[in-house]
Each structure stands twice: as C-alpha cells, then as structure tokens.
Amino acid sequence: LARTAARLGLHVFAYNSYQSIIRGGHTWLRLRMGEERTGCHGDHLNVLIALNQDSIERHAREVEPGGAILFNSSRLRCDASLVPGGVQVAGLPIREITQDLGTLLPVMQNTVALGALIRLIGFDVKVTEELIAETFKHKGAQVIEQNVKVFRAGYGYAAKELKGLGRTWAFSRKRRPIFTGNLAFALGAVAGGCKFYSAYPMSPASFILHWMASHSEKCGVLVKQAEDEIAVVNLAIGAGHAGVRAMCATSGGGFALMTEAIGMAGMIETPVVVVNVQRGGPSTGIPTKTEQGDLNQAVGASQGDFPRVIVAPKDPVDCYYATAEAFNLAEKFQLPVILISDLLLSEHRSTADPEALTPEVPIDRGEFLTESAASGGPDGYRRYAMTPSGVSPRVRPGTRGAVHVSATDEHDEQGVLISDEHTNPAIRRKMHEKRMRKMAGVLAQLPPPALEGPAGADVTLIGWGSTWGAIHEAAAQLAQAGIRANHVHFKYLHPFHAREAKELLGASKRTIVVENNFSGQFARHLRAETGVSADHLIAKYDGEPFEPAGIVRRVRAILEGRPPDGRLDEAEAREIAYHYIRIHLEDKARPVRFAQAPADGRGEPVWEVEIVDREELDPRGKLIIGMDTGSIHAWEPAAGKG
Numbered sequence: 001l002a003r004t005a006a007r008l009g010l011h012v013f014a015y016n017s018y019q020s021i022i023r024g025g026h027t028w029l030r031l032r033m034g035e036e037r038t039g040c041h042g043d044h045l046n047v048l049i050a051l052n053q054d055s056i057e058r059h060a061r062e063v064e065p066g067g068a069i070l071f072n073s074s075r076l077r078c079d080a081s082l083v084p085g086g087v088q089v090a091g092l093p094i095r096e097i098t099q100d101l102g103t104l105l106p107v108m109q110n111t112v113a114l115g116a117l118i119r120l121i122g123f124d125v126k127v128t129e130e131l132i133a134e135t136f137k138h139k140g141a142q143v144i145e146q147n148v149k150v151f152r153a154g155y156g157y158a159a160k161e162l163k164g165l166g167r168t169w170a171f172s173r174k175r176r177p178i179f180t181g182n183l184a185f186a187l188g189a190v191a192g193g194c195k196f197y198s199a200y201p202m203s204p205a206s207f208i209l210h211w212m213a214s215h216s217e218k219c220g221v222l223v224k225q226a227e228d229e230i231a232v233v234n235l236a237i238g239a240g241h242a243g244v245r246a247m248c249a250t251s252g253g254g255f256a257l258m259t260e261a262i263g264m265a266g267m268i269e270t271p272v273v274v275v276n277v278q279r280g281g282p283s284t285g286i287p288t289k290t291e292q293g294d295l296n297q298a299v300g301a302s303q304g305d306f307p308r309v310i311v312a313p314k315d316p317v318d319c320y321y322a323t324a325e326a327f328n329l330a331e332k333f334q335l336p337v338i339l340i341s342d343l344l345l346s347e348h349r350s351t352a353d354p355e356a357l358t359p360e361v362p363i364d365r366g367e368f369l370t371e372s373a374a375s376g377g378p379d380g381y382r383r384y385a386m387t388p389s390g391v392s393p394r395v396r397p398g399t400r401g402a403v404h405v406s407a408t409d410e411h412d413e414q415g416v417l418i419s420d421e422h423t424n425p426a427i428r429r430k431m432h433e434k435r436m437r438k439m440a441g442v443l444a445q446l447p448p449p450a451l452e453g454p455a456g457a458d459v460t461l462i463g464w465g466s467t468w469g470a471i472h473e474a475a476a477q478l479a480q481a482g483i484r485a486n487h488v489h490f491k492y493l494h495p496f497h498a499r500e501a502k503e504l505l506g507a508s509k510r511t512i513v514v515e516n517n518f519s520g521q522f523a524r525h526l527r528a529e530t531g532v533s534a535d536h537l538i539a540k541y542d543g544e545p546f547e548p549a550g551i552v553r554r555v556r557a558i559l560e561g562r563p564p565d566g567r568l569d570e571a572e573a574r575e576i577a578y579h580y581i582r583i584h585l586e587d588k589a590r591p592v593r594f595a596q597a598p599a600d601g602r603g604e605p606v607w608e609v610e611i612v613d614r615e616e617l618d619p620r621g622k623l624i625i626g627m628d629t630g631s632i633h634a635w636e637p638a639a640g641k642g
Helices: 004-009 053-062 106-121 123-134 141-161 181-191 206-219 229-242 252-268 294-301 316-333 343-347 425-436 438-445 466-479 498-504 523-529 548-559 570-584
Strands: 011-019 028-034 045-050 063-072 088-092 194-199 222-225 245-250 272-278 309-311 334-343 350-351 459-465 485-491 493-494 511-515 538-539 591-599 606-613 619-626 632-637
Touching: 004 011, 004 028, 004 123, 028 053, 028 498, 045 053, 045 106, 053 063, 053 570, 063 106, 088 141, 106 123, 106 425, 123 141, 181 206, 181 245, 181 272, 181 294, 181 316, 181 334, 181 343, 194 206, 194 229, 194 316, 206 222, 222 229, 229 245, 229 252, 229 272, 245 252, 245 632, 252 272, 252 294, 252 334, 252 523, 272 316, 294 334, 294 548, 309 316, 316 343, 316 438, 334 343, 334 466, 343 466, 425 438, 425 523, 459 466, 459 548, 466 485, 466 511, 466 548, 466 619, 485 498, 511 548, 523 570, 538 548, 570 591, 570 606, 570 619, 570 632
Parallel strands: 045 063, 063 088, 194 222, 194 245, 245 272, 272 334, 309 334, 459 485, 459 511, 511 538
Antiparallel strands: 011 028, 011 350, 309 493, 591 606, 606 619, 619 632
C-alpha cells in the first residue's frame, strides 16, 4: 500500500508499533498518505484493517466518521458498540471471496484486504498489480498470478458490496523512494566515504549492520560483527587511527559499554563516528519502543573532559547528510562524533523527493601530513603539537619519519606520557586546553538554530531530534485554533549555540520543551548551556512517539492554567486491562465498560473495569485499577467464574 501511494506520487509516513518477539502481543502499523509532505504519522484514523480480533477491539473506536473498518468476517466480528457513528463496517468474508482460488495460505487474507482498500480509497489498481509482480518476481509467474487473483478478488468484492470513501486524489505519479533513518545512516556513510563499519546486533540499530553487511562488497566497506560493543568501538577507533573513515552503531545499552573507548578517541585525537539509536531504558528496557532518554549519556560519555560532537538529525533526509557531515567533523577536528537517533526516526518509513538526496556530498578529510612534512622540526614529528586551532598534524601509520606514541594517558606533543615519573602540571594544562580549543572551531562551522514560524508568537515550542515532525504539525494546529505558535529545533547538541539560543528564546513569550523522556534531559541541557529555563515541559515516556493533537492538548492545558493530570485515563486503563487479560485470563476476554469510583479505603480513586468473555460475551469479572498508581487492586470474578 505504501509503495503504491509513493509510486502514484503521494507522500507516505509509516510508524510500526511492535513487540520484541516475533509472534505475540499487540502489533500495529499506522500509515499516513497525502499529497503534501508530512513529518509524522498524525493523529487521525480513517481506515482500520484489522487482522485479528484484538485489533478490532482496541482500535475500532478510533476510526473517524466517513471511514471504514475492514476485517475478515469469516472468523472475526465487529461489535456494533465499538463502532463510532458514520463509520462503514466493511466485513470481508475471505472464505467466500477466495473459494474459487484454490488452497491459500492464511497470510493471503492481507492481499484480499489490500484489494478491497485500494478500491475504497480510489487508488489505481494497475499500479498495485505491478508492485505485486515486482515483489514476487523471484518466486515465479505462478505465485505472481495467484497473488494478483487474490488481490483482484478483494477489489471486486469491494466494488460490488462496499461504499467507496469518496476521496479524490491529485496523483503526480512522481516516484518517491521510501526509506528509514537507519537506511539513511548507512547510505550517508557510504556517500561520505566510510570504509569500515563494526557492530554487534542491538535493536533498533541492527538494520544498519544488516544493510552494510549485504552491500559491503558493492560499496567497498569492510564490515565486522564483533563479540560485544567494547570490541565494536575499539575496532572502529583502530580503523580511524589507521586512516580510513570508520563508523559503528548501537543502542543505549551498547553505548554504555562504548563510553570508555569514546573517551580514548578524544584523548588520542582519533576520528570515529558512533550512532546511538535510542530505545526505552534503563537497562534492557523496552527494546522495540522509542525514547529520547540517552542525551545525558551522550553528553557525559566517558570520564573527564574531552572534545566531542553530538548531532541529532530530525528526519531521514537529515540522517543522510548528517552522517556525511559527521565524518567531515570527525576527521577535520580529530575527535569522536555521536549521531543520536531513536527508534521512531531510525525505523519509521517515509518518502523523500529523489532530488533531496544526492550521492555527491562534501568530503573534507582535514590535514594529512606528507612524508617530508612529517619528518621536519628539531625534535621530529609532533603528533600532538599545540597549535592555535587545537588540531595537530595527522599522518597515516607507517609514514616515514612520523613514529609516535598514541597514548591514552596524558602526554606531551610527541606522545610521551606525563602520567608517571614525568608528571607535569604545565604540560597537562596546556595539552588539555589545546584539545578543548577544537570546540570553538567546530561551533563556528555549524549552522545555528533558527526560528520556524511567526516572531512574537504566544508560544515557542522547543525540541530536538525526531520530535520535529510532530512539533511542526502541532504548531500549525495551534495556529488554526487561534494560538500563535513558533518552533525552535536543535540539531547540534554539543557544542551548543548558546548565544544564538539565548537570543531566540529571550524574545519568546512562553517557552515549552517537548521531548520523549521523563526528566526533561534537553530542558536541563538548555539551562546548563544558556541559563535559559523553559517555562514548561511536555514529556512523554510511555514508549510511543508524540502525536500532534497530544502536544496541542497539553499546550492548551498550560495556557489555561490547568495542572498536569497524571491519573490514568480510560485509554490507559484499557491497556492495563488488556495486559491483565493476556497474562491471567489466557487472552480470552476483553474489557467492555469503564467506571470511575472513589477510593473507598484503597488510598486512591479507581477504575472499575468490567471484563467479558471474548467469544460468548458472558461476564468474567471486574478489574479494579488505581487511577494514581496504575496498580491492580483487585480482581473480582463474576459469580461462578472463580
């Protein structure tokens, strides 16, 4: 469906919420399509394609009037009480629709539903058939023919039995690629001249390793899967020391193991690019959910002070160019560069205009000394010469006349250690200052943040990284509601454009930081770097990304002076009820009614949730959930259900 939309010239954004096991739990994908580019998956649901009963029960009530619910009515049912007014219940009797097509795999119900949906939303059926043929080309003509017949059966049934949704499209038929942030990191690395990549598989960064490994020979990149993240980062630093562009990637837990070596790269002034694709933490956390919880970790990686660069791209196109830029910064200033992403940015799929991506990216490898230059000077080659810029002359290992020690202990200009009997406070001070002088050069090269939207707005929304799309759209929704809003987004987190940030935010009437973590890590970082304290924080840390309407609701509450309400709402109580059902009731029941009740000795008000049998709808019992704590206070079985 996404590829059909992209081939017809529409823009696409897809977010997949899934579990960390191959089968099990509730998994859903939200696909947004439109004639205008979008930076998030939005907050509306027009069509639900439910492949199991659980999806009907959880999402049917979200479908907006004028939309439709598609499901296999041969084995699923859609309770009328779940369906909002004005929504078409489009049951697809799969067995009946496909009875003349022979024995089919159960998964092919998806193809029937796709055919029906293509009809309902008014897409060009021929384009989808072309894509089916391309997808199954490697399996032969018979498989292609079978899938096309199944697709046409779904399309034909919808044409005969269902009502179209009345949507008209202006198809430009401009073909747009669909890709992810992780793919953009890999492509950007190759375009930027990366010749070595190392990794240990860790979600949600693993795709970069998979792509690099499968394209290593074609792209001329040596790929190593190491035994752990300590080995991974040391391999990459070693490759950088040897003179090639090197990168590695991981998530927060793996990054924790890399931090001492990242400090080593800072000390021995060796270029390396490290990608941290954040997921929910701490510890192993929630491997397949998104979060922006590793900013403090990146800023504080390793012990002591040393020069580093931290870059947080906002979308896949930005990931592509930021990766190429990271290599330039790493080599020009001889330091580690951390690209900080998250599951949403790295794994969501979206379209880009082909002209937005070019294989020709600027490459600046910094200064490499030649043999004659390296051997000059009264004391020979000084690898760590105390230059005004802080950047010292670099050579490739093996260059004649350039023997030196790359010391992880503090050292003098030639690399001679000053950590033992040669301890020297004066050299230590000047060498430390020399390394840190690089940061002024880095900052001067980076473009400062800019204000998006009208000056003098009522509200300034502040974000970093993957939240750009949701914040950008939220600002537009606020404007439509008569609330003037603008937006400042930060890409370069270290070094930080403190002066420019203070000027931008100093003119703001009310500032609100929006970020996907509990403690407001960027809000703290902003205050530490600039002295500017944001007026408010909108934090989200449930594993799911922001949606524009959610940001708008919380901005409205702030403007109206309503304090944050941390109590469970009905949707959250429903999620907790489903968890209880899955664990304790064998996934054979569902919640049907929710009522708020006073504390009555429980210490907090509660949700009383009525649970019924999923098939027979007989009462199973009542679940009591605390509204403040989220704790399950009691399970009260229905009579005879023990």
